[in-house]
Each structure stands twice: as C-alpha cells, then as structure tokens.
Amino acid sequence: MLRRLSTSIIQTRGVKQLVNIKWVRPEYVPAYKQERSGDLEGLPKIPTNSLAEEYALSDEMKDAPESVKKIFSVEHLGKKEYNHLVKKELINRVRRHRYDENTAETRIARLTGHIRCLQDTMEKFPRNVKAKQTVQELIDKRKKLLKFLRQYDYKKFEWLLEKLNIEYKAHPETYHKLSRKESLRKLTEMHCEDIRQNKLADYRNLLESQQGPFLEQKLEALKFIRSEQIDLQLPITVSEQEIKKIVQQLEDWKKNDEIKQQAKKKKRNILLD
Template identity: 35%
Template sequence: MFTNMSVRSLLRLSGCIFREANAVSSALSAEPLTCSTALLSGPNLRCGSFALQPQVRHYARAAKKSVAASPRHLSDLTPTMLKLDYATVPLAQTTDDVVKRLISLELASHKEKLELKKELLISKVQRDKNDRNSEEVRVAMLTARICNFQDHLQIHPKDKANKRRMLMAIDKRKKILKKLRLIRYDAFEKVCEQLGITYTFPPEYYRRVTRRWLAKKAFCLKVFKEVQKQKAEEKNKMKQNKVTKDANIAKAQ
C-alpha cells in the first residue's frame, strides 16, 4: 500500500516538473533575448531573463614600472664601419654603394659585430701589434664577453646558464687583474682606465655567516677567555711561590 502511494506521488511531481519546463521554454521562444545599452549601464546587468555579472576592471592592480634600458655596448659601432675581414682591404673604400653596404656593419650579424668590438678593445690595451696572449689582451677579451652577457640578460633576465657563465668570466677577469696589479701596476691602471673597469678589492676572508657558526664562535671566545684566566692565575701562583722561596732562603742565610 505504501509503495503504491509513493509511486503515485513521484508521478505527480514529475508531471508538475515537465509542465513548468514546457512553460519556461515557450516563454523564452515567444520573448527573444535583447540586450540594450541602457540595461548594460547599471551595476546589475540584465539580458532578457538572465542577469550578467559586471566586468572586472582590476583597478587595484599595480601598474608595471618601465625600467630605463642601459646603453648597449655595441651602440658605438656605426653602420658605415666595415667588417673585420674587409677593414684592411684597400679596394673596399673605392667600391660602389651596394658592395659597401654588403661588407659594412649595416647587414652584419651580431657575431661579426662582437668580433669587431673585441678587436677595438684589444687595440686599446695591447703592448704591440702581435700581442695576443698578454694579461691586458685577455682582460679586454673577457670584458667584451661580459658586456655581451649583460646585454643578453637585460632582455632575458631568467637565463640562469648565461648568468652563470657571466659570473665565471667576471671571476676569471678578477684573478687576471689581481695578478697584473702585483706585477705591472702601470699597465693595471691603463687597462682599468681604457676599458672602464672599476676594480674592487676582494675580502680577506670568505665565510658564510650562519647561526651555528655564530654560536660556535661565541663558545670558542668564551673558552679562550677562561683558558687565559687560568693561565694568568697559574702565573700569579708561580710568582708567589718564587717570592716565598726567596724569602725562606734569605731567612736561612
């Protein structure tokens, strides 16, 4: 009996649901959805029988600050300069404009421009025309490479591999400059002036400061003070013993 009543109630509910769905569909088909500009201007946007959410403008988002780009190290190379392979050819100056444009830096690759820049830096500091292996020349070559890495990292700041190569080149240049400063100080000053290098003295002692190291250092200092205190007490006792012995010897005499 109860099962029959439950089945009948379910059938009545389903019939009501179907009637309401048919009524809604007929109303939607009879009334088309229209969205006017007047309706869309308010905070609660309505389109027909549907409510639209207002557009999020992100007014609280912080504006991105534009970082001023530093000058590139190849900016001093003019497009009219000839490539490195054609700079010493005398006929390159007397050719027509089309050939000059082909052999100039206007259509040169980045690698060719970098080679020319490297040669210009080397010519500033080399000892003679055939010098290619002195400390000054190696510093100039490393300087050109470091500047190239710096320009690349301005565009691609997340390039960890090239950043590591740049730091390795900087460390290598520091070692060469340190050696050159000890051997030939006048050449060291000339290289730093011509290449625009600011030499900073390395610290005397490299140590990473940690909480464990600070605690160990404080403990060692405390132990050192206690040891010095014990030594001072022993010295005072020895002096007193010596004074008493001398006094006893003087009495006995």
Template identity: 75%
Template sequence: MLRRATSLFIPNRGVNQLVKPLVNIKWTRPQAIPAYNPEKSGDLEGLPNIPDNSLGKEYSLCEEIKDAPESVKKIFSVGHLGKKEYNALVKQELMDRVKRHEYDERTAETRIAKLTGQIRCLQDTMEKFPRNAKAKKAVQEIIDKRKKLLKYLRQYDYKKFEWLLERLNIEYKAHPESYHKLTRKESLRKLTEMHCDSIRQSKLSDYRNLLESQQGPFLRQKLDALKFIRNEQMDLQLPITVTEQDINKVEEQLKEWKIKDELKEQVKKKKKNILLD
C-alpha cells in the first residue's frame, strides 16, 4: 500500500533524467528541402528573360499582326494574354536551343527541354504560392519524368547528354540507390563519435609534440654516452662494441631534429604575428 501511495504522489523519473550527459552535443534536424527546389531538381537557371510586349506563340505566326498598330499588338502580347501564353513562350525558347530542325518535337532532347520549361514555370508558381498542393504534385511528377529521359540519354548518347546539360543549364541528379531515414539517435551517435575522435586526435598530437620536443636532449645524451663508451673501450683495450657508423647515425638524426625544430619555431612565430596583426 505504501509503495502504491508513493507512486501516485512522486512521479517516476527516467534514466535520462537521473544521469547527466557527459558530452554537451546539440542536434537540430536539418531543414527539409522540397523536391521542386532548384537545389534538388538541378535547375541552375531561372525563367528566361521574355519581355511583356512580345507576342503570343500562335499570334506571332499571323502575318496581319505585323502591320497592325501598337494598341492591337499590346492586346495580343504576353503581358495582356496572361501566364499561359508566357509559359508557352518559355517552353518554346528552351526547345529552340536544342532542336535538330524546325519541326523537331519528339526527340529526347526536345522533350527534356519542354519538361524543363514546365518545371521552371511551376517552380516560379511555387515560390509565389508555396501551399499550392496541385502545382507541387505536378512539378514533382514532371521532375521524375525528366530524370527518366536524362537517364536514357545518358546511357545511349553520353556526348549529347553532356551537351544538353550545358545548353539547358541543368545538373543531373539521379535517384538515390537506397533511402536512409534521418533519426536523432543515430545523428547524436555519429556526432559523439566525431567528438571523441577529435579529442583522441588532439591528445595524440599533443603527446607526439611532447615526444618530439624530448627527442633532441635524448639524442645529445645518447651521442655523449656512445662517445664515452667508445673512448673507454679503446683506453682499456677492450673489444669495441660502438662503431663510428653508430655515432655518425646519431649525429645525422640530431641534425634532422634541429632542422625540424627550427621550422616549427618559424611556424609558431608566423602564427603569433598573424594573431597580433
């Protein structure tokens, strides 16, 4: 009864509340980039510069409008007709960049150019109206369709594939081979491993610098000891165990250490001067 009563009044605390974290690592979920965003779709260019006074696609083919007054041309211009005619001119402009001939509309490159025009028009719409679910779904479907065509062209004609990317100013971003869900637990584990690795590397580098700083005095003592042993063996007419090659080897090591030590000091002075400046 006493345990039940205490459990009602005193809330149970979990392990995370009792144990304090040893490493203070903050994790924030990265901002999700929508599929229609140019960073994901690969469109490195926005809408082409088409003036408002340019005629619509179908009306520009009429010969009578060429001699018409400016007021009539203004009525049949893109600025007056609306967004639909403007989008048609955008698609036509991109298709003209890659057309093989005047009536080319069904080759892979012209279809990709037409889809690219649709994507860029819908991207402009999504920037103005980001909650437009219908446009969002449509642009995602068109991007996937263009990726399939780019993959086909990349497989069968790689030179034309590169030429097309350059002409339309797009970047090919294929579908990922595997989908990996981002979780907080796994991200914190990786961040902790990176933090521990950095601490380990810093301690190893400090220990390495300490050993290198002690190498010079050690080599001097070793050189003096070898010379003393050799002289004593020669004076006492004992078998010589220390050769001149051993002494020369230690002298060369000492010279190399002095050169390295001088370079390190120069680097330290330069860093101090930079910090002072």
C-alpha cells in the first residue's frame, strides 16, 4: 500500500507540496582519492634525520660531523629519491627474502608506493592530467594483481591487505547510472516507511499503556469467579497459579511504566533547560 502510494506520488505533479523531500546529487570523488582507491593511509613516515640508502653504506659518513649528515639526510633528498625510499619501505613489509623483487606481493607493494606518491602529487597539483592518468592506470593494475592473489591464495591476500593497510575494492560487475527520479522514489519510500514505523510505535505505546488497567480488571474478575465457585461448591476452573501469574505481570508492568515516566520527565526537563 505504501509502496503504491510512494510510486503514485512520484508520478504525479507537485511532489514537493505532498512530501518534503530534498534530493542533492552526491559529491563527485575522483578515482585517485583514497576513498575510491582503497588506500587507508598516506605516505609512510620516514625519519627525516636518517641518512639516505646510498650514503648510509659509506664509511666516511660514520665519522662525518652532524652538519654534513644533515645535508645527506632524507630531509634534503629530491622527490625521485624520496619516492624510491617510500617504495622500498613498503616492499620490505611484504618481501619473502632479500632478493625477492618479482613476486605478486612485492609487485603490489611497489605499485602501492607509486600510487601513494602520485596521490600526494595530485593533492598539491590537482590539475596535473598526466599524473592523474598514471595513478588511475596503476590503481587498475593493482586491482588485477589483488584479484589474482585473492583467487589463488586468500590467506596471503588478507595478510597483504593488513600489512600494506589497503582495502580491496573490485570493479563493479554492472554500471548503474544515478538518476534524480529513482533517488526521489527511494527517498519517498523511506519517508513512507518512517511514517509507518512511527504509527506502529505510537499504537504499541497505546496498547502498553492500556495493559495495566486491563490486568487489574482481569485479576478482579478471576478472583470473583474463584470465590463464587468456592461458595457455590462448583468445580474450580481458576487456579491460584493463574492469579499469581497475573499479579506478577501487573507488578512488572508497573515497574516498566515507572521507568518510562521517569525517562519522559528527564526528557521534558532537558527540553525546558
């Protein structure tokens, strides 16, 4: 009934007058953003005072003064060298051994490092078309490798997602275009469902409020029937257990009703304040 009503409201004119529903188109999120790519973190935190990989292996740097070490530290590296450190840090999380460079895990880690470096570039230069195309291609390539790993080794797939802190978002099987008419229809159905639930809740509260007087009347009637059957020496159809059960139900209702009344008073006081 409500579904037919919502459909008829959408099809007729004057929807805004009948139902106060405002539809706003969702904000567009580019494919390189972390919300769509699945990256749950940005660039890994590399200490800026640590030496770069090439200079750390030098014997002269061990005895060099602090001013010289600062010049050759990560803080003064170029963008290309810093991106190389980012990729290496992510690869070291998942590599099997020292010479592991071409397994699925290391390839995914290398792609993840490249993607996060390009994401950082896009945040600074959002109109860089070449970087935007490159990062989208890398995200699609990583999805294919993740799909392959998920199909053939699911445990390693879960372990890799946890290590690299990424979320697998597969390509959608079907493309669904967002339209204003369909969204309004769904919003109207949700609005009608809310009205229905509110009416049911009001009716439930009404029945619960009438439960106490009904139990009192029932208790008096059962006691009267039992006393009359005893006086007239007729077969007793009302047992003491039934009367005790009604008494217990009445006490429970009184406790619950008292709790509800206290909650209403608190809510009223909050609104007044």
